[in-house]
Amino acid sequence: MTHRTQVAIIGAGPAGLMLGHLLHRAGIDSVILETRSEAYVVERVRAGVLEQGTVDLMRESGLGERLDREGLRHEGLSIAFAGSRHRIDLSGLTGGRAITIYGQHEVVKDLIAARTAAGRPVHFNVERVVVDELASERPRVRYVQDDASHEILSDFIAGCDGSHGTCRSSMPAAHTQTFEHEYPFGWLGILAEAAPASDELIYSCHSRGFALFSMRSPTITRLYLQCAPDEDLSQWSDDRIWSELRVRLGTEDGWVPADGPILQKSVTGMRSVVTEPMRYGRLFLAGDAAHIVPPTGAKGLNLAMADVRRLASALVSFYVAADDTALNEYSGMALRRTWRAQRFSSWMTSALHRVEHASGFEHRRQLAELEYLVGSRAAMTSFAENYVG
Numbered sequence: 001m002t003h004r005t006q007v008a009i010i011g012a013g014p015a016g017l018m019l020g021h022l023l024h025r026a027g028i029d030s031v032i033l034e035t036r037s038e039a040y041v042v043e044r045v046r047a048g049v050l051e052q053g054t055v056d057l058m059r060e061s062g063l064g065e066r067l068d069r070e071g072l073r074h075e076g077l078s079i080a081f082a083g084s085r086h087r088i089d090l091s092g093l094t095g096g097r098a099i100t101i102y103g104q105h106e107v108v109k110d111l112i113a114a115r116t117a118a119g120r121p122v123h124f125n126v127e128r129v130v131v132d133e134l135a136s137e138r139p140r141v142r143y144v145q146d147d148a149s150h151e152i153l154s155d156f157i158a159g160c161d162g163s164h165g166t167c168r169s170s171m172p173a174a175h176t177q178t179f180e181h182e183y184p185f186g187w188l189g190i191l192a193e194a195a196p197a198s199d200e201l202i203y204s205c206h207s208r209g210f211a212l213f214s215m216r217s218p219t220i221t222r223l224y225l226q227c228a229p230d231e232d233l234s235q236w237s238d239d240r241i242w243s244e245l246r247v248r249l250g251t252e253d254g255w256v257p258a259d260g261p262i263l264q265k266s267v268t269g270m271r272s273v274v275t276e277p278m279r280y281g282r283l284f285l286a287g288d289a290a291h292i293v294p295p296t297g298a299k300g301l302n303l304a305m306a307d308v309r310r311l312a313s314a315l316v317s318f319y320v321a322a323d324d325t326a327l328n329e330y331s332g333m334a335l336r337r338t339w340r341a342q343r344f345s346s347w348m349t350s351a352l353h354r355v356e357h358a359s360g361f362e363h364r365r366q367l368a369e370l371e372y373l374v375g376s377r378a379a380m381t382s383f384a385e386n387y388v389g
């Protein structure tokens with residue numbers, strides 16, 4: 001069966017869903033294809049920190065209501081090291097900007113509800129997605145759904161299919177370059193039914209390794225421990241996880257995170273990837289399909305949202321004003337922001353993580369770096385500007 005649309009969107013993560021939503025609001029038709037089931041996409045536990053720009057985009061596009069009701073606005077965060085916690089006043093240092101804690105799966109839920117209300121549902125559980133004719137004015141997507149073959153003819157394809165998707169690898173190798181860096185760390189993340197014992201996030205640099213205290217709601221805590229990239233989760237009983245979190249996050253004033261039943265556990269490796277350019281012919285990449293950042297700077301979801309905001313507005317200029325200037329500028333502008341986020345995320349990763357077999361010198365150097373950060377208004381301002389986006 002052959003379908004026609006203006007923009008074929010591959011992937012129903014935050015990038016693909018937000019792009020479809022913004023295009024729909026501008027009267028541009030799109031079809032969204034997703035290989036996973038709706039339940040999988042909605043339940044996947046991932047990011048939780050929304051920058052001000054992402055919150056503004058949700059509000060401006062009519063998705064602010066639940067976010068404003070349930071999101072937790074944070075005006076600061078703490079960096080812990082050598083037994084003490086140091087608060088960084090994000091809002092005070094950035095003219096009132098803040099971050100909002102609102103789970104990525106909540107963002108995805110809101111976007112799917114908007115898509116469904118618009119009468120343009122997402123095609124879940126599709127298989128064998130192939131994109132081709134990318135250099136022509138009629139790029140094509142082929143896929144299989146319920147054993148039937150389908151074809152979509154569109155004006156543009158948006159590759160929003162994440163780091164393991166098919167779009168990036170469909171760009172001819174001679175036209176692209178991928179820059180990669182693997183970190184020798186992973187994060188063991190848990191979601192726990194426990195009231196957050198601190199109102200704000202705590203990033204801790206400890207001699208046993210990095211740990212992060214975060215949350216999802218007034219009753220759910222989200223915590224991470226630095227581990228090996230291929231850490232065996234079966235070696236981590238709930239008791240071992242809590243005692244390690246207490247050691248790495250606890251401070252001399254006796255503060256430790258409150259514990260409770262663990263609802264979910266996972267291990268994620270850390271890497272940086274950037275593909276340049278983010279476009280080939282009529283295929284445009286957005287979000288994790290084009291770039292991955294280590295989670296330490298909380299930038300991945302926010303970069304994905306910044307990409308699709310830019311891409312949607314460029315497509316509107318193309319359709320409404322027959323102007324392709326913004327489409328031609330998309331890759332260069334998005335890459336500038338991406339490299340800024342890579343710089344900050346990799347700096348934060350190296351400032352806070354323990355490198356195995358590193359000398360005592362290295363840990364002392366880290367402590368000096370962190371002491372400078374929390375002792376200098378200029379350093380804290382630079383940190384806050386980068387963190388809130």
Ligand code: FAD
Nearest residue numbers: 011013014015035047048161162287288298299300301302
């Ligand atoms: P994805 O969310 O990966 O969506 C891509 C979609 O495409 C998926 O649903 C996938 O199933 C689908 N797909 C794949 N291949 C195909 C295909 N061939 N055809 C059709 N569909 C396909 N970011 C932050 O900003 N803040 C944080 O606090 C943060 N914390 C994180 C914590 C963890 C543990 C992890 C793993 C990530 C974190 N991130 C964070 C990163 C953030 O989750 C990602 O950057 C974000 O999901 C990117 O969205 P996306 O839509 O580009 O890609």
Ligand code: PHB
Nearest residue numbers: 047048214295296297298
């Ligand atoms: C999270 O809440 O999941 C989270 C917070 C901050 C990060 C990464 C993840 O840097």
